[in-house]
Amino acid sequence: MESSQTTVLASSNAIVNGKLTPATIIISPSTGKIINVYTELLPENSFPAGTVCKDYSPKVLMPGLVDAHVHLNEPGWRTEWEGFETGTRAAAFGGVTTVVDMPLNAIPPTTTVENLNLKVNAARGQCWVDVGFYGGVIPGNDGDLKDLVREGVRGFKCFLIDSGVEEFPAVSTEDIAKAMTALKDEDTLLMFHAEKLPPISLSVGDAVLHGDAPLAPAGPLESYSTFLASRPPAFETYALAEIVNSAPVAPNLPLHIVHLSAVQCLPMLKEAQEKGVKITAETCFHYLALAAEDIKDGDTRHKCCPPIREKANSDGLWDALKDGLITTVVSDHSPCTPNLKLVGGGDFFQAWGGISTVGLGLSVLWTEGKKRGVDLVQISKWTSEETARQVGLLGRKGKIAVGYDADICIFDPETSFKVTTSEMHFKNKITPYEDKVLDGIVCETWLRGKQIYSKDVGFDEAAGPLGALLLEKRQQENETVAITTTLSDSSEDLKTSSLNAAGTVLEVLPN
Numbered sequence: 001m002e003s004s005q006t007t008v009l010a011s012s013n014a015i016v017n018g019k020l021t022p023a024t025i026i027i028s029p030s031t032g033k034i035i036n037v038y039t040e041l042l043p044e045n046s047f048p049a050g051t052v053c054k055d056y057s058p059k060v061l062m063p064g065l066v067d068a069h070v071h072l073n074e075p076g077w078r079t080e081w082e083g084f085e086t087g088t089r090a091a092a093f094g095g096v097t098t099v100v101d102m103p104l105n106a107i108p109p110t111t112t113v114e115n116l117n118l119k120v121n122a123a124r125g126q127c128w129v130d131v132g133f134y135g136g137v138i139p140g141n142d143g144d145l146k147d148l149v150r151e152g153v154r155g156f157k158c159f160l161i162d163s164g165v166e167e168f169p170a171v172s173t174e175d176i177a178k179a180m181t182a183l184k185d186e187d188t189l190l191m192f193h194a195e196k197l198p199p200i201s202l203s204v205g206d207a208v209l210h211g212d213a214p215l216a217p218a219g220p221l222e223s224y225s226t227f228l229a230s231r232p233p234a235f236e237t238y239a240l241a242e243i244v245n246s247a248p249v250a251p252n253l254p255l256h257i258v259h260l261s262a263v264q265c266l267p268m269l270k271e272a273q274e275k276g277v278k279i280t281a282e283t284c285f286h287y288l289a290l291a292a293e294d295i296k297d298g299d300t301r302h303k304c305c306p307p308i309r310e311k312a313n314s315d316g317l318w319d320a321l322k323d324g325l326i327t328t329v330v331s332d333h334s335p336c337t338p339n340l341k342l343v344g345g346g347d348f349f350q351a352w353g354g355i356s357t358v359g360l361g362l363s364v365l366w367t368e369g370k371k372r373g374v375d376l377v378q379i380s381k382w383t384s385e386e387t388a389r390q391v392g393l394l395g396r397k398g399k400i401a402v403g404y405d406a407d408i409c410i411f412d413p414e415t416s417f418k419v420t421t422s423e424m425h426f427k428n429k430i431t432p433y434e435d436k437v438l439d440g441i442v443c444e445t446w447l448r449g450k451q452i453y454s455k456d457v458g459f460d461e462a463a464g465p466l467g468a469l470l471l472e473k474r475q476q477e478n479e480t481v482a483i484t485t486t487l488s489d490s491s492e493d494l495k496t497s498s499l500n501a502a503g504t505v506l507e508v509l510p511n
């Protein structure tokens, strides 16, 4: 059933064209797309009777977040860890309107078209927000990659180090070259979990002369510092060097580093970009907002790989974001059950590595970012526009602009809340943010023109999960549709925006 009413969302504060501005957003009832954006507040009587008009001033209208890195784990036995229904519900709570699911942890992994179809069928009818899928590169599946591109995966992920799950083995240099060869003329993205064990002489230095085993934990296993020392920055720099060295195999294929943690990678990343290597990087909410110095021994809720590093390291990551060297921030939401996370004090080496964050990220980033002079326009760029670009959805997602899906987050930056289990909609209520007070709260989430979540009334259970599965080809922004209009624009613009000479909207036709 299609709603027949045009919807108008407005606020004195909206993020449009990379600026905070007053805006009035007109949404088609039939397509759920934005059909006009006025960079001013239009009075309700500008619109025909029956139009649904909502003015949220002074709350901020932002594009819905595109979380380009989540693990939803379904289908298979790890659905106990997370699933499409709970993971996407948690996303909607936090103003996230699109998530892209990683190819591992579900069984089977997304390494063939057959396996992708199993995942797509498992997702149908369960998703509260729109969901895209990545394919996986593992040893020996280079023959499956082009077919996965045709079927609509938004990119590929591989590991240069043990992934933690046996169905998704790490790739060798030769495997990377085969994957790059297969994908070199495709419109896709090849992403790397960039940690790799350096050769023994590099990894342990002089210690090898004394017979110490490389990487053997040197300290109590429940101590965070022991764990941190076991995943040094050298793992990340060594992996990055390998990726950059492989890049000439497929010079046109965009490469991407997932969850970059170590600042030691940044000079190498910069140099590669300056030399024309098509390589980008993301970091995660937890590397920006949490610090090794604050992690108590045994608090395995903080375990992830690469690890959360020292405060000085997170300062460097913030600087790299501000400079545009790192372009995206994602959750890497990767939960498990409490017993596997060893909640309540445990061995960092035995606990599952992964942090649950989906739906908390915007407030996490705002809480930390505003202390660092970062504004919501920057945050929106890193979590919506650039993540949409990363997964080939810019043009449809990631901006408030004409022709885009009306995926809108209504954010109140002036309110705070304490994270309790009621704010955790993911399946297993475990997160290092528990009991932390976060600034800024998502008041409403709109997906393709429909309100799917509101802080006051909760989720629209009557409508149920309305999320679509995003299996269309990757696209990039068509600049010609990304226009906005003001009443003072030229007569040509006035004609196209259905205004009469008095500046009143005569009719807003659903297209």
Ligand SMILES: [Zn+2]
Pocket (backbone or CB within 6 Å): 069, 071, 102, 332, 334
């Ligand atoms: Zn991940």
